[in-house]
Amino acid sequence: MNVTGRASYSESQLYVDGVTVSFDGFKALNNLSFVVEPGEMRAIIGPNGAGKTTMMDVITGKTKPDEGRVIFKGDIDLGKRDEAAVVALGIGRKFQRPSVFENHSVFDNLELAIKSDRSTFACLFDRLDADRKSKIESTLERIGLAGERDQMAGKLSHGQKQWLEIGMLLVQDPELLFLDEPVAGMTDAETEATVELLRDLRGERSIVVVEHDMAFVHALGVKVTVLHEGSVLAEGSMDQVQNDPHVIEVYLGR
Amino acid sequence: MSLLQRLYAPQAQEPGKGRLASAVLLSVLAAIAVLVPLLNLTVPADSAFHVPTYLVSLLGKYLCFAMLALSIDLIWGFCGILSLGHGAFFALGGYAMGMYMMRQIGDRGVYGNAELPDFMVFLNWKELPWYWYGFDFFPFAVVMALFVPGLLAFVFGWLTFRSRVSGVYLSIITQAMTYALMLAFFRNDMGFGGNNGLTDFKDLLGFDLQSDNTRAVLLAATCVALAGCYLMCRSIVASKLGRLITAIRDDEARVRFLGYRVENFKLFVFVLSAMIAGLAGALYVPQVGIINPGEFAPANSIEAVIWVAIGGRGTLYGAIAGGVLVNYAKTVLTGVIPEIWLFALGGMFIAVTLFFPKGLVGSLPAAVDWVKRRIGKRNPPASSSLAEEPGQ
Numbered sequence: 001m002n003v004t005g006r007a008s009y010s011e012s013q014l015y016v017d018g019v020t021v022s023f024d025g026f027k028a029l030n031n032l033s034f035v036v037e038p039g040e041m042r043a044i045i046g047p048n049g050a051g052k053t054t055m056m057d058v059i060t061g062k063t064k065p066d067e068g069r070v071i072f073k074g075d076i077d078l079g080k081r082d083e084a085a086v087v088a089l090g091i092g093r094k095f096q097r098p099s100v101f102e103n104h105s106v107f108d109n110l111e112l113a114i115k116s117d118r119s120t121f122a123c124l125f126d127r128l129d130a131d132r133k134s135k136i137e138s139t140l141e142r143i144g145l146a147g148e149r150d151q152m153a154g155k156l157s158h159g160q161k162q163w164l165e166i167g168m169l170l171v172q173d174p175e176l177l178f179l180d181e182p183v184a185g186m187t188d189a190e191t192e193a194t195v196e197l198l199r200d201l202r203g204e205r206s207i208v209v210v211e212h213d214m215a216f217v218h219a220l221g222v223k224v225t226v227l228h229e230g231s232v233l234a235e236g237s238m239d240q241v242q243n244d245p246h247v248i249e250v251y252l253g254r
Numbered sequence: 255m256s257l258l259q260r261l262y263a264p265q266a267q268e269p270g271k272g273r274l275a276s277a278v279l280l281s282v283l284a285a286i287a288v289l290v291p292l293l294n295l296t297v298p299a300d301s302a303f304h305v306p307t308y309l310v311s312l313l314g315k316y317l318c319f320a321m322l323a324l325s326i327d328l329i330w331g332f333c334g335i336l337s338l339g340h341g342a343f344f345a346l347g348g349y350a351m352g353m354y355m356m357r358q359i360g361d362r363g364v365y366g367n368a369e370l371p372d373f374m375v376f377l378n379w380k381e382l383p384w385y386w387y388g389f390d391f392f393p394f395a396v397v398m399a400l401f402v403p404g405l406l407a408f409v410f411g412w413l414t415f416r417s418r419v420s421g422v423y424l425s426i427i428t429q430a431m432t433y434a435l436m437l438a439f440f441r442n443d444m445g446f447g448g449n450n451g452l453t454d455f456k457d458l459l460g461f462d463l464q465s466d467n468t469r470a471v472l473l474a475a476t477c478v479a480l481a482g483c484y485l486m487c488r489s490i491v492a493s494k495l496g497r498l499i500t501a502i503r504d505d506e507a508r509v510r511f512l513g514y515r516v517e518n519f520k521l522f523v524f525v526l527s528a529m530i531a532g533l534a535g536a537l538y539v540p541q542v543g544i545i546n547p548g549e550f551a552p553a554n555s556i557e558a559v560i561w562v563a564i565g566g567r568g569t570l571y572g573a574i575a576g577g578v579l580v581n582y583a584k585t586v587l588t589g590v591i592p593e594i595w596l597f598a599l600g601g602m603f604i605a606v607t608l609f610f611p612k613g614l615v616g617s618l619p620a621a622v623d624w625v626k627r628r629i630g631k632r633n634p635p636a637s638s639s640l641a642e643e644p645g646q
């Protein structure tokens with residue numbers, strides 16, 4: 001299936017090539033293929049159970065694919081690498097359930113996340129330098145948590161935790177960013193603020209946003225890939241996919 | 255939450271209370287190191303202020319247990335790994351020191367053999383096994399007291415953390431580890447004195463172990479070592495590595511996706527913790543005069559975890575308080591009604607786990623507040639409310 005019509009994948013940011021993952025015979029991903037371009041923001045939508053989270057697990061090294069390959073930046077095969085190695089290559093991930101370190105302050109959460117030497121002894125003797133400190137401070141401004149700097153992350157509201165986790169990704173400075181349902185459980189106002197934040201990030205790096213909230217994806221206004229039963233059902237602008245008969249059937253026929 | 259779940263649930267303590275507690279702890283240790291030997295050595299035995307020698311050694315023993323508790327708190331309270339095998343590291347450190355003191359006996363043993371310890375003569379051994387080489391030399395024995403537990407922890411941790419064994423499974427394997435070592439050390443042909451272990455020590459670095467002076471110095475050395483280990487643990491938990499291991503405790507998967515190799519961090523803390531336990535064992539043996547395979551008993555490791563739970567895990571100083579207080583209670587209770595001790599310990603453990611998960615020191619601030627409120631009720635704060643209104 002040639003969904004993008006490109007002749008070469010060598011310049012792509014991410015190339016998912018015919019990935020299949022089975023859990024006890026059930027195919028959570030079924031010959032899934034798609035391409036993300038450098039600097040692109042992409043939305044991936046699909047009903048619950050479509051395989052969105054599993055797709056992320058495969059790309060970030062948590063789950064090994066049964067078949068197929070995941071190629072980063074044209075020639076790096078992610079299939080053989082573990083989580084830490086994938087992160088080191090410049091891929092960041094926000095989980096579906098907000099997962100911040102509740103017993104650490106907002107600032108410390110960012111300090112643990114910020115790009116730095118990840119080795120054990122480096123961490124033992126690490127002192128936060130001015131560069132990293134100012135980067136953390138500016139990220140705090142950007143995610144709207146400057147006022148909560150010293151608060152325990154566990155005390156934040158649900159929406160604030162989601163933003164903090166996005167901030168934790170930004171300070172890692174990844175080339176490719178995965179956000180799993182960033183607005184799940186957010187109020188309308190929080191969702192709007194998140195749309196603003198993501199729009200602001202556009203072009204800085206490649207971002208893949210996974211959502212099943214159609215209104216949110218519409219508001220983002222980016223290219224959309226629709227996932228269904230572990231493979232791509234449709235791809236294009238939001239208006240295109242919304243008028244696609246297959247998509248209408250899957251979303252309305254359920 | 256069930257009792258078991260509570261043991262594996264993180265128990266985060268309020269930050270910022272550490273400074274005062276550290277100051278108190280270090281002052282108390284300094285006072286013990288100086289005053290107890292003074293009151294033992296210089297005050298005449300008939301004075302009310304005299305501290306008898308048995309008490310000096312008893313205190314030293316408690317402080318060694320406190321150091322073991324400290325090592326468990328570092329790995330359990332901060333990194334979330336419930337080790338039920340730390341007694342093994344303690345015992346290995348103890349054996350290393352015991353081997354040195356066996357060599358110190360020289361030809362003063364029952365058989366008068368300068369080459370071999372008594373138990374080897376008894377077993378008809380002709381020469382010293384290779385793994386006893388070097389133990390004539392004190393610094394070597396000290397290094398081994400740290401290195402052997404560290405090495406065991408490294409091998410154990412390397413195998414388990416890399417295959418992502420955690421939680422109850424890991425705890426059970428640590429129990430199996432200490433049990434296996436106990437069986438091995440019970441065997442005569444292992445060359446560690448079998449059933450009887452190592453005992454009848456005469457002196458340490460040439461100083462008579464029975465003399466009051468030696469005992470006083472051992473107590474002071476234990477205080478210094480405990481204070482040093484405490485300060486080291488404090489600086490570790492205050493470092494970025496410390497924040498990282500608590501993050502691992504709270505959400506291991508998240509830490510992996512930040513790009514850290516979780517198993518390496520666990521391994522580092524586990525090895526360090528085992529070495530502290532080994533040092534505690536090395537200080538313990540000269541003060542109690544014996545080390546035998548019973549120290550590897552799985553129940554010993556569980557008991558040490560209970561001290562930490564009762565004292566308050568995740569604070570370091572709480573573990574030290576737990577190690578001392580619970581063992582003091584044990585001395586008192588077993589002196590009166592020995593049969594009741596295990597029930598009392600089990601009862602305290604369950605009560606603390608269910609009702610005071612922060613342990614004694616963690617619950618202290620709440621208790622102080624409660625007392626203050628009670629006092630406040632009795633004396634209505636009439637004067638203070640006036641003072642707060644400057645306009646009046």
Ligand SMILES: Nc1ncnc2c1ncn2[C@@H]1O[C@H](COP(=O)(O)OP(=O)(O)O)[C@@H](O)[C@H]1O
Nearest residue numbers: 023027028046047048049050051052053054055
């Ligand atoms: N570890 C697993 N074991 C068994 N089945 C799984 C596992 N992870 C996901 N699945 C199944 O795979 C399908 C896709 O799940 P998921 O990727 O979480 O979907 P989505 O994120 O799109 O809602 C679901 O039917 C789910 O039940």
Ligand SMILES: [Mg+2]
Nearest residue numbers: 052053054096
């Ligand atoms: Mg999902």
